[in-house]
Amino acid sequence: MAQVGLKEVSKVYPGGIAAVRNVSLEVGDGEFVVLVGPSGCGKSTTLRMIAGLEEVTEGEISIGGRVVNEVPPKDRDIAMVFQNYALYPHMTVYNNMAFGLKLRRYPKAEIDQRVREAARVLEIEELLNRKPKALSGGERQRVALGRAIVRNPQVFLFDEPLSNLDAMLRVQMRAEIEKLHTRLGTTMIYVTHDQVEAMTMGDRIVVMLDGVVQQISTPSELYQKPVNRFVAGFIGSPPMNFLEGRLKSEQGTLRFTSDMGDVALDVHDSHRAALEAHAGQGVLMGIRPEDLLENATQTPVPGRSLTATVEMVEPLGAETYLYLSVDGHSITGRVHADVLPQVASTHVIDLDLSKAHYFDASTGEAIL
Amino acid sequence: MQKISKALTYTVLFVWLAAVVLPIVWVFSNSIRSSQEIYENSFGLPWLITGSPYADRPDVPTPVEAAVGNFQNAWTKSNFSTFFMNSVLVTTVSLAGILSFGAMAAYALARFDFRFNRPLYLFFISGMMVPAQLVLIPLFFQFSTISDGLTALTRPLGYEVQLHNSLTGLITIYIALSLPFTILLLTGFFKSLPSALRESAIIDGASEWTVFRQIMLPLARPGLVTAAIFNFLGIWNEYLFALVFVNSPEKKTLPLGLASVSIQAQYKTDFGLMFAGLVIIMVPTLLVYLLLQRQLTKGITVGALKG
Numbered sequence: 001m002a003q004v005g006l007k008e009v010s011k012v013y014p015g016g017i018a019a020v021r022n023v024s025l026e027v028g029d030g031e032f033v034v035l036v037g038p039s040g041c042g043k044s045t046t047l048r049m050i051a052g053l054e055e056v057t058e059g060e061i062s063i064g065g066r067v068v069n070e071v072p073p074k075d076r077d078i079a080m081v082f083q084n085y086a087l088y089p090h091m092t093v094y095n096n097m098a099f100g101l102k103l104r105r106y107p108k109a110e111i112d113q114r115v116r117e118a119a120r121v122l123e124i125e126e127l128l129n130r131k132p133k134a135l136s137g138g139e140r141q142r143v144a145l146g147r148a149i150v151r152n153p154q155v156f157l158f159d160e161p162l163s164n165l166d167a168m169l170r171v172q173m174r175a176e177i178e179k180l181h182t183r184l185g186t187t188m189i190y191v192t193h194d195q196v197e198a199m200t201m202g203d204r205i206v207v208m209l210d211g212v213v214q215q216i217s218t219p220s221e222l223y224q225k226p227v228n229r230f231v232a233g234f235i236g237s238p239p240m241n242f243l244e245g246r247l248k249s250e251q252g253t254l255r256f257t258s259d260m261g262d263v264a265l266d267v268h269d270s271h272r273a274a275l276e277a278h279a280g281q282g283v284l285m286g287i288r289p290e291d292l293l294e295n296a297t298q299t300p301v302p303g304r305s306l307t308a309t310v311e312m313v314e315p316l317g318a319e320t321y322l323y324l325s326v327d328g329h330s331i332t333g334r335v336h337a338d339v340l341p342q343v344a345s346t347h348v349i350d351l352d353l354s355k356a357h358y359f360d361a362s363t364g365e366a367i368l
Numbered sequence: 369m370q371k372i373s374k375a376l377t378y379t380v381l382f383v384w385l386a387a388v389v390l391p392i393v394w395v396f397s398n399s400i401r402s403s404q405e406i407y408e409n410s411f412g413l414p415w416l417i418t419g420s421p422y423a424d425r426p427d428v429p430t431p432v433e434a435a436v437g438n439f440q441n442a443w444t445k446s447n448f449s450t451f452f453m454n455s456v457l458v459t460t461v462s463l464a465g466i467l468s469f470g471a472m473a474a475y476a477l478a479r480f481d482f483r484f485n486r487p488l489y490l491f492f493i494s495g496m497m498v499p500a501q502l503v504l505i506p507l508f509f510q511f512s513t514i515s516d517g518l519t520a521l522t523r524p525l526g527y528e529v530q531l532h533n534s535l536t537g538l539i540t541i542y543i544a545l546s547l548p549f550t551i552l553l554l555t556g557f558f559k560s561l562p563s564a565l566r567e568s569a570i571i572d573g574a575s576e577w578t579v580f581r582q583i584m585l586p587l588a589r590p591g592l593v594t595a596a597i598f599n600f601l602g603i604w605n606e607y608l609f610a611l612v613f614v615n616s617p618e619k620k621t622l623p624l625g626l627a628s629v630s631i632q633a634q635y636k637t638d639f640g641l642m643f644a645g646l647v648i649i650m651v652p653t654l655l656v657y658l659l660l661q662r663q664l665t666k667g668i669t670v671g672a673l674k675g
C-alpha cells in the first residue's frame with residue numbers, strides 16, 4: 001500500500017497539444033480516488049503517467065514517497081486494469097494471471113498458490129484452464145482483476161474497466177471492485193467517464209476538463225457544493241438545470257429574473273448575504289431536478305413557482321422525469337411517480353430555492 | 369435474370385477450376401506411365417488401371433514396374449534426392465531468416481514511434497518495386513566483390529568465403545528479396561494487435577523483447593504462416609537466381625535439377641521420369657498449402673482489416 005502524489009504534473013504531446021495541465025493530487029494510503037470527466041479531459045493520460053506508460057512533460061509523480069518519473073512501469077509496483085481487458089489471447093486464464101509472477105521469477109508453488117487464491121476470491125476457479133475467447137465480458141473483466149491482484153501491488157490503476165460491459169453487469173462489477181477495495185485496502189485510482197460510477201465508488205472524486213482539475217472532493221460535497229458550472233452540470237443525473245438571468249434588488253428583496261423576463265424568483269433568505277454584492281450582475285441559477293417540487297393545487301406562488309409547458313413525460317416507475325420548457329429554457333424535474341401531466345399542457349411547479357446554486361455568468365465560477 | 373447470372377458465375381468458376389486442376393491431374397497421371405505409354409496414351413486412363421495392351425510381351429515393363437521405375441530413377445539416377453535435400457535446406461533456412469528478420473523489423477515499424485520510422489518503412493517497401501531480374505547482374509558482380517572482401521578478412525583463419533555457387537549465397541539473396549513483401553504484410557498485422565497488450569505486459573514486468581517473443585509473436589501466427597506460405601512457394605519454385613548463382617550439380621535445387629535432366633536428355637527424353645520429377649517438386653507445395661490453408665485465409669483477412 002502506498003500514497004500517490006502528483007505535483008503540478010503536465011503532459012504536452014509533440015505539436016504542443018497539452019493533454020494534462022498542472023495537475024496536483026495527493027492520494028492517501030488505501031484511498032479510492034476516481035478521476036472523472038468527459039472524453040479528452042486528460043483523465044486517462046493522467047493515469048497512464050502514473051503507470052509509466054506516458055512520459056511526464058513537467059512536474060513530479062511519486063508512489064510511496066519515491067519519485068517515479070524515471071522509473072519504468074514494471075518497477076513502480078502497480079497493476080493496471082484496461083478498458084478492453086488486455087488479456088493475452090493465446091494464454092489460458094491461469095497463465096494470464098501467472099504471467100507477471102513468472103516474469104518476476106516467483107517460485108512455482110507460490111505462483112500457483114497466489115493464482116488459486118485470487119481465482120477463489122473472484123470466483124473464477126473453474127475458468128482457469130480456459131482461453132479468454134471462451135469467456136463472457138464479465139468473466140474477462142474478473143480475470144483482468146485477478147491478474148492485477150495476484151501481484152499484490154502497492155497501487156491499483158483502473159482505466160475505464162467497466163465501459164465494455166452491459167448495464168446490469170456494470171453495476172455488479174462495480175460492487176465487486178468496491179468489495180475488493182474493502183478487502184485488500186490497497187490504494188486505487190480509477191478512471192471513468194461515468195459520473196454514476198464515480199459517485200458510487202470513490203472516496204474522493206477528481207473532476208477534470210480540458211486537462212485541468214476542476215474540483216477534488218468527496219462525492220456528497222461535489223454534489224452539494226460544485227465549484228463551477230461545469231462540475232454542477234457534469235455531476236448528477238439528470239443534470240442540474242440552469243437559468244440565465246440577473247440578480248435585482250427590488251423593494252428590499254433580492255430577486256432572480258431570467259433574461260427573457262418571464263421568470264422571477266426570490267433569492268432564499270439563507271443565500272441573500274452572499275448574493276447581495278452581485279445585485280445587478282448577470283448570473284446563472286442552477287437547480288437540481290429533485291429540487292423541483294410538485295404544486296398540488298396548480299396555483300403559482302409568486303417568487304417561488306414556475307409556469308411551464310410540458311414537453312415530455314418519462315414515467316420510470318419509482319419516479320417521473322418531467323421535461324419542461326420555461327421562457328426558452330429547457331428544464332428537467334424529478335417528481336413523484338403519480339405526477340403525470342399531459343404533454344403540451346401548462347404545468348405549475350414549485351422550486352426549493354434554499355437548494356439553488358448561483359454561478360457567475362461570465363466565469364462560470366460558483367458564487368454560492 | 370438472376371438465374372442466368374448465377375449460371376454464368378458457376379460456368380466461369382467451373383472452367384477456372386478445370387483449368388487449374390486438370391493439368392495437375394494430368395501431371396500426376398503421367399508420372400505413373402512409361403514413356404511409351406505417354407506417346408500412345410497420354411490423356412486416357414493410365415494402363416496401371418485399365419491394364420497394358422502389351423501384357424503378353426515380357427520385354428515391355430508392366431505398368432507397376434513403369435510407375436515405380438519412374439520415381440526410382442528420378443530419385444536415384446537423376447539425383448532428385450540431392451536436389452530435394454538442397455531445396456529443403458535452402459527453403460527452410462531462407463524462411464527462418466525471412467520470418468525472424470521480417471517479424472522483428474515489422475514489429476519495430478508497427479509499434480515504435482521513432483524518427484525515421486516512415487522513411488525506413490517506405491525504404492523496405494520500395495524493394496518491391498524493383499524487378500528481381502534487374503538486380504541479377506549487378507548482384508553477380510557484387511557477390512564477387514563481397515566474397516573477395518570477406519575472404520581477405522577470413523583467409524588468415526584458413527577459410528575462404530565464396531558466395532557464388534554456394535547455397536549460402538542463394539539463401540542470402542532469397543532472404544533479401546523476400547523481406548519487402550514480408551515486412552509489408554507483417555507490419556499491417558502487428559498494427560492490428562491491440563497496443564494495450566504490450567502495455568499490460570510491460571506493467572506485468574516484461575521487457576520489449578519478452579513482449580515481442582511471448583505476446584506479439586504468438587498472436588501474429590496467422591500472419592507469419594501467410595508470409596511463410598507465400599515465401600515458400602516463391603523460393604521452392606525459384607529458378608532464375610538459382611540458375612545464375614549455382615552451377616555445380618551437387619548444389620542444384622529441384623527446379624534446376626528438373627531443367628538439367630530435361631536438357632541432358634534432349635535426344636532421348638524419358639518423359640515418365642520427368643513427370644515423376646515434377647510430382648516430387650509439387651507434392652511438398654501441395655502439402656504445405658493443404659495443411660496451412662485455413663491459417664492462410666485468416667492471415668490475409670486479419671492483416672487487411674485494422675482493429
